[in-house]
Amino acid sequence: MNSCQLSLQWRLLSVFIIFSISVTATNFNIPRLSPIRGSYFMDLQILSTDVSEDFQTFFYTQTLDHFNYRPESFSTFQQRYLINFKSWGGANANAPIFAYFGAEGPLDGDLDVIGFLTDNANRFNALLVYIEHRYYGKSIPFGSREEALKNASTIGYFNSAQAIADYAEILMYIKKKYQAEDSPVIVIGGSYGGMLAAWFRLKYPHAALGALASSAPILYFDDITPQNGYYSVVTKDFREASETCYQTIRESWSEIEKIASTPNGLLILSKQFRTCKPLQDSSELKDNLLSMYATAAQYNQPPRYPVSMVCGGIDGAPSQTDILGKIFAGVVAYKGNRSCYINAPMNESETDVGWQWQTCSEIVIPIGIDNTTMFPPNPFNLSVFIDGCEAEYSGVHPRPHWVTTYYGGHDIKLILQRFASNIIFSNGLRDPYSSGGVLEDISDTVVAIHTVNGSHCLDILRANRSSDPDWLVKQRETELEIIEGWMSMYYADLKASKQIQTNGI
Ligand SMILES: *[C@@H]1O[C@H](CO)[C@@H](O)[C@H](O)[C@H]1NC(C)=O
Ligand SMILES: *[C@@H]1O[C@H](CO)[C@@H](O)[C@H](O)[C@H]1NC(C)=O
Ligand SMILES: *[C@@H]1O[C@H](CO)[C@@H](O)[C@H](O)[C@H]1NC(C)=O
Ligand SMILES: *[C@@H]1O[C@H](CO)[C@@H](O)[C@H](O)[C@H]1NC(C)=O
Ligand SMILES: *[C@@H]1O[C@H](CO)[C@@H](O)[C@H](O)[C@H]1NC(C)=O
Ligand SMILES: *[C@@H]1O[C@H](CO)[C@@H](O)[C@H](O)[C@H]1NC(C)=O
Ligand SMILES: *[C@@H]1O[C@H](CO)[C@@H](O)[C@H](O)[C@H]1NC(C)=O
Numbered sequence: 001m002n003s004c005q006l007s008l009q010w011r012l013l014s015v016f017i018i019f020s021i022s023v024t025a026t027n028f029n030i031p032r033l034s035p036i037r038g039s040y041f042m043d044l045q046i047l048s049t050d051v052s053e054d055f056q057t058f059f060y061t062q063t064l065d066h067f068n069y070r071p072e073s074f075s076t077f078q079q080r081y082l083i084n085f086k087s088w089g090g091a092n093a094n095a096p097i098f099a100y101f102g103a104e105g106p107l108d109g110d111l112d113v114i115g116f117l118t119d120n121a122n123r124f125n126a127l128l129v130y131i132e133h134r135y136y137g138k139s140i141p142f143g144s145r146e147e148a149l150k151n152a153s154t155i156g157y158f159n160s161a162q163a164i165a166d167y168a169e170i171l172m173y174i175k176k177k178y179q180a181e182d183s184p185v186i187v188i189g190g191s192y193g194g195m196l197a198a199w200f201r202l203k204y205p206h207a208a209l210g211a212l213a214s215s216a217p218i219l220y221f222d223d224i225t226p227q228n229g230y231y232s233v234v235t236k237d238f239r240e241a242s243e244t245c246y247q248t249i250r251e252s253w254s255e256i257e258k259i260a261s262t263p264n265g266l267l268i269l270s271k272q273f274r275t276c277k278p279l280q281d282s283s284e285l286k287d288n289l290l291s292m293y294a295t296a297a298q299y300n301q302p303p304r305y306p307v308s309m310v311c312g313g314i315d316g317a318p319s320q321t322d323i324l325g326k327i328f329a330g331v332v333a334y335k336g337n338r339s340c341y342i343n344a345p346m347n348e349s350e351t352d353v354g355w356q357w358q359t360c361s362e363i364v365i366p367i368g369i370d371n372t373t374m375f376p377p378n379p380f381n382l383s384v385f386i387d388g389c390e391a392e393y394s395g396v397h398p399r400p401h402w403v404t405t406y407y408g409g410h411d412i413k414l415i416l417q418r419f420a421s422n423i424i425f426s427n428g429l430r431d432p433y434s435s436g437g438v439l440e441d442i443s444d445t446v447v448a449i450h451t452v453n454g455s456h457c458l459d460i461l462r463a464n465r466s467s468d469p470d471w472l473v474k475q476r477e478t479e480l481e482i483i484e485g486w487m488s489m490y491y492a493d494l495k496a497s498k499q500i501q502t503n504g505i
Contacts, residue, residue, distance in 0.1 A: 052111045054118075055082040055130070060173060062134070064141055064157055066165035077141035080107060081131040081170055084118070089125030091180040094494065096487060098186050099208070100130040101167055101200070103193030104358060105351040106137030115462025116188055116212070120480060124487075127183070131170055133163050133193075135354055149353065152396055158354070159362050161406065164200045168207045184209040184490050186483055190457035191215050191433070192363070199407045201423050202416075210422030210486045212479060214460045218425075220365045220436025221403045224410060227368035227380045229435030234297040235373040237307050237430050245311035248326050249293065250374040255323045256282055273328055276340035288342045289327065290375060296334060300430050300455040303467040307430075310334045360389035364400040365436070413442050421445040422486050424479055428454020447482065451475050 058081055065073035089095025098117045102110065107130055117128045132139040135148055135158045142148040149155050167187070175181050187208045189197035194216030201211035219225050226232075239246040259265045260282035269285055270278045279285055296306035313333025317326045331341050359365065368380030382400060389398045408415055425438035427450040434450065441447045451458075451471050459475050 054084045054086045055111060055128075056085070057082050059138075060170050062139075062166055062169065066162055066169075075141070077134070077139070079132060079134060079139040079166060079170065080137060081129060081174075082107070082111065083130075083174075084121065084128035087121035087125055088127040091178055091183060093125070094180070094182045094184070094491070095125040095127065096184045096186060096209075097171070097174070097180065098124070098126045098128050098188060099167070099171060100128070101164075101187055101189040101193045101196045102131055102133040102136065102139075103189065103191060103196070104133065104136065104355045105349075107132040108137065113462060114188075114190065114460055116214075116460040116476070119463045123480070124483075126186075127178070127180070129171070129174060131167055133196075134158065134166055136350055145350070149357070152393070155357060155393075156396075158357060160196060160199070160358075160403075164196055164203060167196070167200060168204045171207050182494055184487055186210050186212065186486075188212045188460060189214065189216070190460050191217075192358075194457070198423050198425065202407065202420055209490050210424075210483060212424045212426065212460070212483070214426045215428070215431055215433055215437065215457045216425060217365070217433040217436030218407070219409055219412065219438065220367070220433070221409055222366075222401055224404070225436040227366050228370045228372065230367045230432040231294070231369045231373045231375055233430070233432040233435050234294050235375070237297040237300060237432075238293065238311065238374060241307045242311040242315055245314045245330075246374055248314050248323055252289075252323050252327045253286060253376045256285060259324070269324075272324055273331065273342045274340050275342040276345060277343040279343065285342055286376070289331075292331065292334060293375075294432065297430065297432050298456045301458060301461075302469050302472070306334060357393070360393055360398055361396060362399060362402055364398050364403070366400070412438065413440070416446055417443045423447075424449055424482055426450065426459050426475065426479060428456065428458050430454060431456040431458075445486070449475060449478055449482075 059078040060081060061076045062079040063073070064075040064077060067073075098121070100110065100114055100117055111130060114130075117126070117130075120126070121128055134141065135155075140148050141157060142150075142154050147154060148158075171185055175183065175185075185208045187197045187200050188211070189195070191214070194213035195218050197211040198213035198216055198218055201208050217225070220229065235246070238249060256269065259269055262268070266279045266282065269275075269282065273285060275285070293310065296310050300307045310330040310333060314326045314330035316333070317329040321329065328341075335341060364385070366380040366382065366385075369375050369378040371377045386398050386400075389396065404410055420442065423442075423446045425446075425448045427434040427437040427439060427448070429439075429450055429452050431437075431454065433456060437450075438448050439450055449459075453469070453471065454475065458472060459479060463473075463476065
């Protein structure tokens with residue numbers, strides 16, 4: 001790690017911005033893939049009841065390297081998983097197993113927030129299993145995070161293929177341990193975890209009967225999705241919420257530049273936006289605002305609808321307010337009453353660090369901005385991206401074509417329509433990542449379920465009877481009925497196969 005400046009830049013921009021390289025003063029941000037946004041998670045944690053009390057924690061002795069037979073491949077680490085037995089109908093009934101795939105962070109937060117499993121356990125008499133992703137939370141190889149992330153010899157085992165192999169091994173182990181070999185497994189994940197769930201069903205059909213992949217942008221790789229997809233959806237969200245709000249944001253960037261270029265301009269902007277630290281460069285302000293709009297769009301959940309909150313502030317400012325005054329009113333409307341707003345101090349989270357590695361090695365998501373959005377153009381430049389990664393990870397070279405080589409993605413309908421089965425790709429079209437999602441049915445059993453007004457991973461979050469809109473309740477019900485359909489077909493097949501075995505051949 002030979003560039004302090006680079007990691008400082010990252011630290012400054014962390015929270016949900018995952019990638020930002022400033023080697024050539026061109027910043028680039030890949031918004032984080034995560035079912036939940038930081039402060040929502042806090043809200044929900046406080047509101048949530050006693051869900052996690054029903055879980056028992058276990059550790060599985062996991063193989064470091066599933067794909068080689070070198071001496072170090074056989075090293076092991078302790079991988080965390082949790083089981084909730086409360087609703088399980090048991091192995092004799094072949095009652096199902098719902099498995100949640102952890103994504104780029106510690107599992108702890110997901111237990112209360114990802115409600116799809118707990119909300120529906122009784123309906124299916126399901127055993128619930130939540131498995132943590134390697135290199136996050138309490139599932140760290142090499143004894144400590146510091147060692148695990150130290151250099152290419154240790155961090156090299158941190159990739160999606162190893163992660164889904166871990167999941168397969170643990171699921172096999174659990175089925176055996178509880179004599180549940182014939183219990184169907186449904187794997188569930190959101191965002192990056194949703195990609196893992198979909199890929200798992202394709203690679204390990206014997207280990208999962210089906211997958212629910214919520215807001216999984218499996219097509220945001222290589223050249224499959226236009227680079228502009230993400231920010232064009234952010235723009236559309238704001239424009240649909242309010243044309244004047246969209247116009248104000250669009251005009252604000254040149255306004256920021258205009259003031260920044262005057263004597264004392266940065267000081268004036270620092271005051272106007274009540275920054276926590278004086279701005280050193282106008283890009284700090286622009287990056288903060290860009291991230292705020294992107295986050296509001298990605299997590300534009302009912303009942304608060306953050307995009308409407310931002311636009312409410314912008315449009316609600318007194319009519320004589322200038323453009324940047326309106327923008328600041330939007331910031332305050334979104335973030336609430338704070339002592340300062342931009343450049344807030346923050347620590348790098350485990351996710352910041354881990355996701356940086358993942359996006360710099362395998363999960364290269366080319367998000368760029370062209371001149372058709374409400375943002376300043378900022379095309380994705382692969383060579384700049386690669387240079388930044390090589391500098392940060394001393395020589396580790398990103399593999400931008402590996403995901404499509406290993407998992408596919410090009411011509412997905414043509415390729416999968418006669419191969420795959422039992423995958424639900426769910427999306428909310430207001431989620432900017434839906435631009436890289438599967439939005440059309442691929443076959444009768446590989447289906448796309450989307451809602452016009454949904455946001456990132458909304459369907460797998462905890463249900464709330466008093467505030468969930470009808471379209472969300474309906475989306476979840478549709479998904480549950482599809483899963484029931486897979487299971488009844490499986491049970492019929494299972495019965496037939498047992499009869500053949502019993503009758504002998
Ligand atoms: C990583 O660090 C270990 C221990 O310090 C060292 O033995 C190994 O050669 C390093 N590997 C690389 C690729 O730098
Ligand atoms: C905002 O917070 C400050 C102190 O942190 C308080 O004095 C002020 O009344 C608050 N304003 C509103 C509108 O809540
Ligand atoms: C960052 O971490 C340090 C040390 O753990 C802590 O004292 C500080 O409050 C943290 N800052 C923020 C903004 O969370
Ligand atoms: C946007 O970019 C395209 C292609 O680079 C160019 O043809 C077009 O004139 C640009 N539009 C505006 C409004 O700048
Ligand atoms: C990417 O950036 C490099 C270095 O700044 C530049 O030379 C190159 O033209 C850029 N590529 C594209 C496709 O814009
Ligand atoms: C989506 O929301 C808009 C306004 O926010 C509303 O007019 C529209 O009817 C909604 N569409 C659906 C399908 O619920
Ligand atoms: C459900 O939504 C209502 C209305 O927004 C809220 O007051 C309540 O706390 C929520 N309940 C849970 C368990 O999140």
